Amino acid sequence: MNVRKPVLNSIAICMSLFFCLICNAQTPADNAVSASSKNQSDITALDTVYVWGKRQAGIGEIESASEGSVSFGEFADRPLLRTGEIAEVIPGLAVTQHSGTGKANQYFLRGFNLDHGTDFSVSLDGVPLNLRTNAHGQGYLDLNFLIPELIETIQYRKGPYFAEVGDFSAAGSASFSSFTHGPADFAAFTLGEHSYGRLTAVKSLSDATFAAADLTTSDGPWLHSEGLRKGNLMVRHAAGEWAFTGIAYSAKWNSTDQIPLRAVENGSLSSLGNVDPSDGGETSRFLISARMEDDGGIDAVLYAQKYKLNLWSNFTYFLDNPVQGDQFKQAENRWITGGSVRKKWSPASSLWSYQSGAEARYDRIAAIGLYRTQERQVISTDREDGVHQGSIGLWSSADWKASSWRGRFGVRLDEMGVNVDSNNPLNSGTRWQGIFSPKASVAYRAADSLEFYADLGRGFHSNDARGAVASVAPVTGDRVVPVNLFVPAWGGELGARWEQKQLSASVSLWGLKLDSELVYSGDAGDTESTNATTRTGAELLVNWTPVHKINIEMAAAATKARYDNAPQADRIPNAIEYMITGGVAAQLSQRSSTEFTLRKLGPAPLREDDSVSSSPSTLANLLYRYQFDRASLTIEVLNVFDRHDDDITYYYTSRLSSESSGVDDIHFHPMEPRTLRLGIKVPW
DSSP, X not given: OOTHHHHHHHHHHHHHHHHHHHHTSOOHXXXXXXXXXXXXXXXXXXXOOOOTTEEOOOTTTOSSTTOEEEEOTTOOSOOOSSGGGGGGGSTTEEEEOSSOTTSOOEEEETTEEXXXXXXXXXXXXXXXXXXXXXXXXXXXXXXXXXXXXXXXXEEEEESSOOTTOOTTOSSEEEEEEEOSSOSSOEEEEEEETTTEEEEEEEEESXXXXXXXXXXXXXXXXXXXXXXXXXXXXXXXXXXXXXXEEEEEEEEEEEOOOXXXXXXXXXXXXXXXXXXXXXXXXXXXXXXEEEEEEOTTSEEEEEEEEEEEEEEEEOSSBTSSOTTTOOOEEEEEEEEEEEEEEEEEEOOTTOSEEEEEEEEEEEEEEEEEEEEEEETTXXXXXXXXXXXXXXXXXXXXXXXXXXXXXEEEEEEEEEEEEEEEEESSGGGOEEEEEEEEEEXXXXXXXXXXXXXXXXXXXXXXXXXXXXXXXXXXXXXXXXXOOOOOSEEEEEEEEEEEEEEOSSEEEEEEEEEEEESOOOEEETTTTEEEOOOOEEEEEEEEXXXXXXXXXXXXXXXXXXXXXXXXXXXXXXXOTTOOSEEEEEEEEEEOSSSEEEEEEEEEEOOOBSSTTSSSBOOOEEEEEEEEEEEOSSOEEEEEEESTTOOOOEEEEEEEEEBOTTOSSOEEEEEEEEOOOOEEEEEEEEEO
């Protein structure tokens, strides 16, 4: 069976549905109404002021206590070390790094080390950003191409309770929305320690079109210069109900990856040093999309992406190859095309309203490979594949509202097909699989300011296409059992939300069970198998405005994560036990403001028997802004207290060149030391 034909046929069906809905979306009368609505929308937009951290009211609208939306405006007041940290406004989510700045971040949420995005789905203006069958990690989520000043809102959801969200969303999902017409024109330049420089500019080309550029360089605090060179260009054009977006992004860098604790303790290696200075990477992403949203309840998206990645890493140093070292290269070159459409119906004479949608995606990976290298030069090939991977998703949900009760009941059906053409014929093949996911949410409004929620649903993440058809391990030649294309997850949640003018709070108790955590390891080129898992936890979010012009926010999350049926070794490595995040935003005067953020991550087991654990870490950042008549000045102090904690910690076996055999040890990536940055922003 050739998977390409059914996949392409399925995509064609969804695209046909897309165009049929658009073509029938409006009558002439509808156009008149839409034009009037747009004029009113433009007037309203001029009067709207967004404040960082202001979470939109949720009572009567949201489906779970852990769901929410944050308005960012120009994202002026949150201190950031790395672009991906904008996602940390999602309560209970931590964003760290174990490698170079150009590499996708590490994400932690609900007892998951999400690696680079396996169970956390993110989209930008309706375009999915997670990468299936990625050279480095399944669901690879690189947010470095975003320009934070162009993000208008982030809507976040946790748990598998939402029919419109599919792959990679077992732990949660986030929808990033950028400005349709762009913020006010500006140019900003930031300088900082370690040769940091960032130039950002936004310019309106017409009433309907704007362009933005973001150029960043940094050597980092590392003994071996990071040499980051990153550039991003975005152009957006709005035409009636349509918005057209183009993005071009490229980056290259050197990596100081995690290092062995023993070498730091014996003085042979600085905590800011590295073992293999030739580690690093280069990547690019080109994206075009078209989105249509109308007053009739239709939201439709078409997109195409071109993505490349070359990543050189060496985590075990000289364990496998004592002469040439263990460095390897992971590389891929892909096209992604797809689209989605959804429609809402709200009958005037009914207690019910409805929404349905369809989505399709096709990844054509011309070459994805794992190579053994020395100083970035290829010395052998572990495996090299060509991959075709396509999917369709159909979903529908019904909303019910009567008196103080609300409910949403949905279903989702996903089908995926893959075709792998490997350099080893034993690892070539075709696979097709489907998954059915029911969802249900109920809310009860006990008072104007108090609402209770109950949620239950099934979600999933997809496995790497190569692991789904493999017969032998690429290096050893040992027989392996192919994994399923889908890993299902069942989740449930009970919660409450309380909202008043100056104080709002939400609390949730949740559980999530994965049938297995079989994952394809891009580092090894084969599949790693683990048992089924169960995670339970509690979350609390408080937002308080004690006096005018001061806003305080705090989020706390605690998680118990365990393997099932493994009483002697049931701990899940890197599952953080608790997390506390918070911030204070203050308008000090008519011209000055400040923002202070704090993040504390609890310990995490590093071995299944809990014999080794990571240490807690604390990170605080501060930003001060002063507004002159035209220009504004910002001062950022990152890692205010100069903590010498770790961004991330692992435990595994490695061998240094001076050692005769492998050593089991902690390997860590330290936080960057205290860093000062100064910025100036002017309109133009």
